[in-house]
Amino acid sequence: MAGSTLVLKDLHVSIEDKEILKGVNLEIKPGEFHAIMGPNGAGKSTLASAIMGHPAFEVTEGSVTLDGQDVLEMEVDERAQAGLFLAMQYPSEIPGVTNADFIRSSINAQRGEGNEIPLMQYIKKLDKTMEYLEMDLNMAQRYVNEGFSGGEKKRNEILQLMMLEPSIAILDEIDSGLDIDALKVVAKGINSMRSENFSCLMITHYQRLLNYITPDYVHVMMNGRIVKSGGPELAKRLEAEGYEWIKEELGIKDEAELNA
Amino acid sequence: MTTDTQHSLDKSYIESYSKANNEPEWFTSFRLAALEKMDTLEMPKPDKTKIDRWNFTSFKQHTVENKAYDSIDALPEEVKALLDLEGEVKNLYVQLNQTPGLLTVSEKLKEQGVIFTDIFTAVKDHPELVQKYFMTEAVKVDEHKLAAFHAALVNGGAFLYVPKNIQVEEPIQAVFVHDNADAPLINHVLIVADTNSSVTYVENYLSLNVEAEGVANIIAEVIANDGANVKFGAVDTLASGITTYVNRRGYTERDARLEWSLGLMNDGDTISENITNLYGDGSIGDTKTVVAGTGKQTENFTTAVINHGKRSEGFILKHGIAKESSTIIFNGIGKIEHGASGANAQQESRALMLSERARADANPILLIDEDDVQAGHAASVGRVDPMQLYYLQSRGIPKDEAERLIIHGFLAPVVTQLPIEGVKKQLTEVIERKIR
Numbered sequence: 001m002a003g004s005t006l007v008l009k010d011l012h013v014s015i016e017d018k019e020i021l022k023g024v025n026l027e028i029k030p031g032e033f034h035a036i037m038g039p040n041g042a043g044k045s046t047l048a049s050a051i052m053g054h055p056a057f058e059v060t061e062g063s064v065t066l067d068g069q070d071v072l073e074m075e076v077d078e079r080a081q082a083g084l085f086l087a088m089q090y091p092s093e094i095p096g097v098t099n100a101d102f103i104r105s106s107i108n109a110q111r112g113e114g115n116e117i118p119l120m121q122y123i124k125k126l127d128k129t130m131e132y133l134e135m136d137l138n139m140a141q142r143y144v145n146e147g148f149s150g151g152e153k154k155r156n157e158i159l160q161l162m163m164l165e166p167s168i169a170i171l172d173e174i175d176s177g178l179d180i181d182a183l184k185v186v187a188k189g190i191n192s193m194r195s196e197n198f199s200c201l202m203i204t205h206y207q208r209l210l211n212y213i214t215p216d217y218v219h220v221m222m223n224g225r226i227v228k229s230g231g232p233e234l235a236k237r238l239e240a241e242g243y244e245w246i247k248e249e250l251g252i253k254d255e256a257e258l259n260a
Numbered sequence: 261m262t263t264d265t266q267h268s269l270d271k272s273y274i275e276s277y278s279k280a281n282n283e284p285e286w287f288t289s290f291r292l293a294a295l296e297k298m299d300t301l302e303m304p305k306p307d308k309t310k311i312d313r314w315n316f317t318s319f320k321q322h323t324v325e326n327k328a329y330d331s332i333d334a335l336p337e338e339v340k341a342l343l344d345l346e347g348e349v350k351n352l353y354v355q356l357n358q359t360p361g362l363l364t365v366s367e368k369l370k371e372q373g374v375i376f377t378d379i380f381t382a383v384k385d386h387p388e389l390v391q392k393y394f395m396t397e398a399v400k401v402d403e404h405k406l407a408a409f410h411a412a413l414v415n416g417g418a419f420l421y422v423p424k425n426i427q428v429e430e431p432i433q434a435v436f437v438h439d440n441a442d443a444p445l446i447n448h449v450l451i452v453a454d455t456n457s458s459v460t461y462v463e464n465y466l467s468l469n470v471e472a473e474g475v476a477n478i479i480a481e482v483i484a485n486d487g488a489n490v491k492f493g494a495v496d497t498l499a500s501g502i503t504t505y506v507n508r509r510g511y512t513e514r515d516a517r518l519e520w521s522l523g524l525m526n527d528g529d530t531i532s533e534n535i536t537n538l539y540g541d542g543s544i545g546d547t548k549t550v551v552a553g554t555g556k557q558t559e560n561f562t563t564a565v566i567n568h569g570k571r572s573e574g575f576i577l578k579h580g581i582a583k584e585s586s587t588i589i590f591n592g593i594g595k596i597e598h599g600a601s602g603a604n605a606q607q608e609s610r611a612l613m614l615s616e617r618a619r620a621d622a623n624p625i626l627l628i629d630e631d632d633v634q635a636g637h638a639a640s641v642g643r644v645d646p647m648q649l650y651y652l653q654s655r656g657i658p659k660d661e662a663e664r665l666i667i668h669g670f671l672a673p674v675v676t677q678l679p680i681e682g683v684k685k686q687l688t689e690v691i692e693r694k695i696r
């Protein structure tokens with residue numbers, strides 16, 4: 001795979017008739033790492049969900065394309081097959097389905113019938129990746145995310161990322177709930193994916209993730225729009241000063257005031 | 261409901277059948293007493309299902325003769341698939357309609373004094389055990405019409421006795437094959453695990469003739485004496501034309517443990533009752549049931565654990581799916597009797613409806629007559645969780661396949677408990693066939 005380009009143009013997204021995203025523009029080229037920061041409720045997860053095709057969100061305007069293909073026309077699984085991956089802020093639990101079976105089904109769904117991954121090859125890769133992520137190998141036989149701690153769920157998302165090798169990954173708060181050691185391990189996993197064929201959109205609240213994974217671009221999202229973009233230094237300033245200065249600079253009012 | 265095909269059910273028929281079957285006198289009398297009660301007894305009343313138009317009792321012919329199987333090789337492929345043929349098949353009973361078709365019991369089991377045989381051999385050879393427990397402790401003859409009908413007309417089954425302090429390591433397997441629609445399966449399994457013994461038993465009810473119409477009336481009684489440990493697994497796959505009444509009943513003495521793993525996969529209308537009476541202090545009953553309704557069938561599953569003993573613990577887990585225009589009803593009852601201090605009654609019932617016309621209902625009931633206890637229930641009826649689907653699809657798994665995985669996972673609690681690979685595989689395949 002030669003990497004992919006994801007382009008969002010004037011994306012508007014609603015949930016239950018409430019507009020959350022109000023025109024988002026973004027382009028992610030092969031090999032690029034982008035970070036999105038922004039206050040709670042700004043619409044970051046909504047953006048990630050809309051790109052992946054979460055059933056509750058409705059795109060009312062704008063476009064999402066992957067290498068020119070219309071992503072919004074695709075089913076969720078087709079989006080994954082086209083190379084998109086979303087590490088979710090709150091991954092689902094699937095009782096009765098083992099992690100190992102789930103990941104194998106995912107890989108095979110993407111490889112297509114008749115081209116399934118040989119079992120031994122799969123097991124080797126799974127073991128190796130779990131070891132790399134310092135995961136207990138028993139997690140493979142546990143049911144998907146069931147009874148996993150917050151941190152274990154996040155690690156499990158990165159395990160899937162590494163096993164599935166998508167061309168574009170969106171990581172929604174992959175750092176939340178991780179202790180320092182776990183954060184390092186997860187960052188190591190993500191960094192191991194770095195190449196000109198892989199790009200990444202990281203949603204985070206904290207600079208500390210970006211200390212381990214240096215982004216090429218940092219965007220600030222507020223009230224459903226990307227209001228400012230810059231390099232890694234922008235994240236550092238946000239960490240130090242918060243969001244007030246951006247609001248002042250851009251004359252943005254709080255949601256409460258807007259609705260008043 | 262009577263039809264012109266009704267076999268005449270009277271005293272003289274039962275006397276002659278019992279005689280032809282070489283039954284001892286006590287058993288003939290037992291049958292006749294049951295017959296007498298039959299007319300005065302009411303039908304069982306499964307909560308939320310009307311069964312007055314169902315046929316549970318009329319049939320053309322009471323028994324059919326079949327040839328026994330010469331060897332394991334001669335068994336039908338469908339039966340062989342249930343056996344773990346790689347290892348040596350050690351303890352197996354196969355019954356074809358009413359005929360004991362094949363019985364193998366390992367030397368070790370015989371040396372240990374374990375008895376495993378067809379029910380009528382047991383009636384003849386082990387009256388001291390059978391007479392003591394056959395519909396006396398667990399199921400009572402006069403509970404309702406179908407229990408009395410069963411006692412009067414039982415025409416097949418198996419008996420398992422494990423003596424004191426004996427641990428049976430290999431699972432014991434029974435396969436009840438039904439392929440003749442004319443004769444009803446009135447089958448009785450009696451398991452007695454004596455003090456401090458342990459055993460695992462797995463049974464299959466299997467229709468080889470999917471077109472067959474008829475009646476099945478099945479009772480299994482499990483008696484776990486002090487400190488005994490019994491695991492009971494079952495997979496039922498009777499055909500869509502068979503109307504089934506199945507009653508699996510347990511009775512535990514002090515510190516005994518009884519675990520049920522039931523894959524109730526009949527294609528026809530079914531009334532299932534699974535009750536565990538925890539008589540002994542400190543005894544434990546654990547019931548896991550999975551069901552799948554398809555086509556037009558109506559199924560009613562009552563699961564109850566009744567805590568009589570102090571510190572006794574009962575757990576009920578029921579998961580079911582309803583597809584097409586099927587109806588499944590879950591009645592879950594946790595009952596704690598007065599005096600059962602320190603008892604625990606927990607239940608979880610969940611049903612998924614997979615189509616617009618399917619109906620599912622879960623009724624959790626807690627009846628508590630003691631203060632110092634713990635009890636809880638969770639029940640839900642719904643559809644496949646869209647968030648779970650989304651999650652699986654976001655990894656590239658197409659929607660149909662994602663739904664399949666979720667349902668297999670949902671019905672996994674019983675599959676994972678079955679100790680025989682062949683039966684485990686069969687249940688997985690039946691689930692697969694039903695959800696496709």
Ligand SMILES: Nc1ncnc2c1ncn2[C@@H]1O[C@H](COP(=O)(O)OP(=O)(O)OP(=O)(O)O)[C@@H](O)[C@H]1O
Binds near residue numbers: 020042046
């Ligand atoms: N299912 C929903 N129903 C109603 N409103 C929703 C739903 N999901 C999200 N929202 C609303 O959309 C807005 C944006 O939420 P979103 O989860 O995208 O924010 P976020 O930027 O990811 O916030 P956080 O940093 O707290 O994760 C919020 O006001 C939220 O309440």
Ligand SMILES: [Mg+2]
Binds near residue numbers: 044045089172
């Ligand atoms: Mg969020």
